[in-house]
Amino acid sequence: MAMNERYEPRSLEPRWQRRWEEAGAFRAGRRPGAEPRYVLEMFPYPSGAMHMGHARVYTIGDALARHLRMRGFDVLHPIGFDALGLPAENAAIKDGRHPGERTRENIVSFRAEMKKLGYAFDWDREIVTADPEYYRWNQWFFLRMLERDIVYRRQGKANWCTGCNTVIANEQVLEKDAVRVCERCSSPVLEKVIPEWAFRITRYARSLLDGLDRLGAWPERITTMQRNWIGLSQGAEVRFAVAGSAETIPVFTTRVDTIYGCTYVVLAPEHPLVASLTAPERRAEVEAFAARMRRTDAAERTGESAPKEGVFTGARAVNPFTGEEVPVWIANFVLAEYGTGAVMSVPAHDQRDFEFARKYGLPVRTVIQPEKGERTPPGDRLQAATTEDGVLEASGPFTGLGSEKARRVMSDHAQASGFGRATERWHLRDWGFSRQRYWGTPIPIVYCDDHGAVPVPDADLPVVLPPQAIITGTGEPPLAKVPEFVKTTCPRCGKPARREVETMDTFVDSSWYYARYLSPQDGARPFDPEAAKRWLPVDVYVGGPEHAVMHLLYFRFWHRVMRELGLVHEDEPVERLVTQGIVNGADGRKMSKRWGNSVAPGPMVDRFSADTLRLFILFAAPPEKDIDWSDEQVEGLFRFLGRVWRIFHARQDCFAAPEAALAGAAGEFLELRRRTHRTIQKVTEAFDTDLKFNTGIAALMELVNALYAAEPGAEADRSAVREALVAVAALLSPFAPHVAEELWHEVLGAPARDRLLGDEPWPAFDPALVAADTVKIAVQVNGKLRGEVQAAVSAGEAEVRALAEADGKVRAHLAGKAVRKVVYVPKRLINFVVG
RNA sequence: GGGCGGGUGGCGGAACUGGCAGACGCACUGGACUUAGGAUCCAGAGCCGCGAGGCGUGAGGGUUCGAGUCCCUCCCCGCCCACCA
Numbered sequence: 001m002a003m004n005e006r007y008e009p010r011s012l013e014p015r016w017q018r019r020w021e022e023a024g025a026f027r028a029g030r031r032p033g034a035e036p037r038y039v040l041e042m043f044p045y046p047s048g049a050m051h052m053g054h055a056r057v058y059t060i061g062d063a064l065a066r067h068l069r070m071r072g073f074d075v076l077h078p079i080g081f082d083a084l085g086l087p088a089e090n091a092a093i094k095d096g097r098h099p100g101e102r103t104r105e106n107i108v109s110f111r112a113e114m115k116k117l118g119y120a121f122d123w124d125r126e127i128v129t130a131d132p133e134y135y136r137w138n139q140w141f142f143l144r145m146l147e148r149d150i151v152y153r154r155q156g157k158a159n160w161c162t163g164c165n166t167v168i169a170n171e172q173v174l175e176k177d178a179v180r181v182c183e184r185c186s187s188p189v190l191e192k193v194i195p196e197w198a199f200r201i202t203r204y205a206r207s208l209l210d211g212l213d214r215l216g217a218w219p220e221r222i223t224t225m226q227r228n229w230i231g232l233s234q235g236a237e238v239r240f241a242v243a244g245s246a247e248t249i250p251v252f253t254t255r256v257d258t259i260y261g262c263t264y265v266v267l268a269p270e271h272p273l274v275a276s277l278t279a280p281e282r283r284a285e286v287e288a289f290a291a292r293m294r295r296t297d298a299a300e301r302t303g304e305s306a307p308k309e310g311v312f313t314g315a316r317a318v319n320p321f322t323g324e325e326v327p328v329w330i331a332n333f334v335l336a337e338y339g340t341g342a343v344m345s346v347p348a349h350d351q352r353d354f355e356f357a358r359k360y361g362l363p364v365r366t367v368i369q370p371e372k373g374e375r376t377p378p379g380d381r382l383q384a385a386t387t388e389d390g391v392l393e394a395s396g397p398f399t400g401l402g403s404e405k406a407r408r409v410m411s412d413h414a415q416a417s418g419f420g421r422a423t424e425r426w427h428l429r430d431w432g433f434s435r436q437r438y439w440g441t442p443i444p445i446v447y448c449d450d451h452g453a454v455p456v457p458d459a460d461l462p463v464v465l466p467p468q469a470i471i472t473g474t475g476e477p478p479l480a481k482v483p484e485f486v487k488t489t490c491p492r493c494g495k496p497a498r499r500e501v502e503t504m505d506t507f508v509d510s511s512w513y514y515a516r517y518l519s520p521q522d523g524a525r526p527f528d529p530e531a532a533k534r535w536l537p538v539d540v541y542v543g544g545p546e547h548a549v550m551h552l553l554y555f556r557f558w559h560r561v562m563r564e565l566g567l568v569h570e571d572e573p574v575e576r577l578v579t580q581g582i583v584n585g586a587d588g589r590k591m592s593k594r595w596g597n598s599v600a601p602g603p604m605v606d607r608f609s610a611d612t613l614r615l616f617i618l619f620a621a622p623p624e625k626d627i628d629w630s631d632e633q634v635e636g637l638f639r640f641l642g643r644v645w646r647i648f649h650a651r652q653d654c655f656a657a658p659e660a661a662l663a664g665a666a667g668e669f670l671e672l673r674r675r676t677h678r679t680i681q682k683v684t685e686a687f688d689t690d691l692k693f694n695t696g697i698a699a700l701m702e703l704v705n706a707l708y709a710a711e712p713g714a715e716a717d718r719s720a721v722r723e724a725l726v727a728v729a730a731l732l733s734p735f736a737p738h739v740a741e742e743l744w745h746e747v748l749g750a751p752a753r754d755r756l757l758g759d760e761p762w763p764a765f766d767p768a769l770v771a772a773d774t775v776k777i778a779v780q781v782n783g784k785l786r787g788e789v790q791a792a793v794s795a796g797e798a799e800v801r802a803l804a805e806a807d808g809k810v811r812a813h814l815a816g817k818a819v820r821k822v823v824y825v826p827k828r829l830i831n832f833v834v835g
Numbered sequence: 836g837g838g839c840g841g842g843u844g845g846c847g848g849a850a851c852u853g854g855c856a857g858a859c860g861c862a863c864u865g866g867a868c869u870u871a872g873g874a875u876c877c878a879g880a881g882c883c884g885c886g887a888g889g890c891g892u893g894a895g896g897g898u899u900c901g902a903g904u905c906c907c908u909c910c911c912c913g914c915c916c917a918c919c920a
Contacts, residue, residue: 219839219840220839220840221838221839221840221914221915222839224838224839224915225838225839225915225916227838228837228838228839228915228916229915229916231919233919233920235920251920252919252920253920254919254920255920266920306918308918331918332918333918333920334918334920335918335919335920337919338919338920339919339920340920342920343920344920345920346920350920351836351918352918352920353920355918425919425920427919545914545915546914546915548915549915549916619847619848619859619860620847620848620860621847621848622848624840625841625848626913627847628846628847630846630847630861632846632860632861632862633846633847633860633861635861636860636861636862637860639874639875640860642874642875643875646875646876692849694847694848694849694859694860695848695849695850695858695859697859697860698848698849698858698859698860699858699859700859701858701859701860702858702859705859708876708877776855777855778854778855779855780854780855780900780901782900782901783899783900783901784901785855788855820900821900822900823854823900823901825854825901828854828855829854829855829901831854831900831901832900833900833901
């Protein structure tokens, strides 16, 4: 039966989608004997409809998953929905609906769109975090972590919106003109100290930091961001005595080598010692300053644009190295929560200290000289602080030491003398995860008058979120207003008690979902550790780089906890991370309603085809780069698929050509064969290395162009064409799976009726055909291109040189000049250097 | 201020360890086929120049037979963090 003349995706795509589904083609575990591969994309947050960004992540992951399946692996490629959380709750409040209802609708629409795009997901493993059977395990983990003191209750600083009267998440705080405001109501956001639950992620700081060294297959910028975020500072703690008092002020410094240049000490205004050491005559001014700082928002107070300001306390501290007395100040730029909340100021070698010293007329003393180059002038003539390491001067017994050595020696000295020691500080803070919100996992705690905070027993899990609650986004947590939820009995004594009304941060849900996919129906435990042994770590994880220091750090933390619980065995959850760029509008700006430049995937599939959209996404740029939407480019890719279709149609007579005749291919058909095999190599390498599918697709286009150029006559020609056509279908299938499947079946005909292309082996290339037998060699005279010659691969320098010198143009440039030198790069170029 | 990416035709992007810059696609131009073409196929195309040739990878310098690629100085753009002691 003759094949359809035209590419008609509208009927073709749903047909194959149905066929794949009926065959259970993408079910993981179908090849128990094969090596496993786990390809994961960040699951979507369905607070709205699916957008191009989603299409991009899933298309990248899907190409990889489909390819690996053809390489013979047992591939796990699951999908689910990150359904709980603040954005969904806010969206629901906005249109007066229940978040659950809204989310359910969005999930239905997402699912339909994803199926329309033909993603090879194992839908049997779909998870939805809003399902109590999912979040019960959040609660279970909470209890295990509580037992291990990884969860604790603390007084924490939260963002308090003065308009909504509630705590909001960091992500909801916008910075406008150095003022922090609420993204919803634009009211100022203040810091408010309230009790909250927190994860002791800082206990894992060292492990999270060291682990980064082993994540060689992660983008460096992501590991760097995590490294900075974890923020290890190695330094020293040095205790300054307070003159005329028994108190001491511990300061943390990374530059103890500069301590002989310390001319004052600064405390945070909230520092506990401020009250006791302030001199009576300074008290009024100091208290006024501290009070003003308390009222000022943190961002405003410590933002870089904020001017440095402070007041003298009247007290003096004693530098333990020199015995010198220096004044003690308080200032806005010193943070109570970092280090010891006190700094030793060395204005000559720290820019902040320098600016502060100049402003208040404090002395500046140079104690570090550069190893080479211009000397640093004395403090009074200094224009700016010099912060580089160097050689110590005017530093007592340490004078002449290099900074690095001095830090070690001086820390040891401090320790031996009992006034300090080498120590380290971390930037990472514990993860406060309670939310005064409704749409989250209820925290499984019961408050009893006699027993305090009592954990809910495992047997009583899940603590189910009540379906009805009044969600206004203001005042106390919504759950507090649901009496049938709050009222319970104490698990210990049975007396009336109240449930915790806070819920968990959404990031809890996404911290371990990759493991739930392994046994999504498991009712006895979060997941099956045996399955984890087979599938983890995730081989490739695709998602946006915006999660660098939130989700991607949290899930590494959670993985460590799961390992302590014996659930998983490897160090890290994800072997390789791929961060994909943004899909911008055609105008190069981020797609948004505001600019009216959004393009939704669904309508594009309707207008062109899923294969077209997928191809556009992959061809526009390598995965990690941002891309701009382009209607013209999309049309171009649609045309390409039509072109592929037509060449198959035009070469139907080659479909039956025998493979045995391939060896007879000669001339341009031997060239075609070479190109076919080089294309296989090129596309295969893209999958094996950098996932630059754009160049792989370009190679496929070249092969198609070559097919157009070749008119087969002899049987061997037709066999070569057939070989190319089969390769095109197979190589195209990870990118444009529907049309590839159809074309493959057209070529193969009856023998392939019951098979699927995705189950076929990935094409192999013949190394003998990939290697060329002749090469083009560029001929240069004095480094300038003057011609090119064809030479056999086996040709030596003398032969190539003779060929080159025979070239007319080259001869003209060589005429009358002495050849001083000839540079010959085999298989590439020959360069005559003439004088 | 710090960290990490980038800067290549009209546009998106290619270019392995220094070796023919601009693959592939878009837009564009010409031709063929056509009642028609915004379909399709073929061809052209970095810039200047009729041409020989010259000039070209953000700017300037350097190393080299040869630099988009390596080194130095600087400019611009993006993202993340940001008074972290």
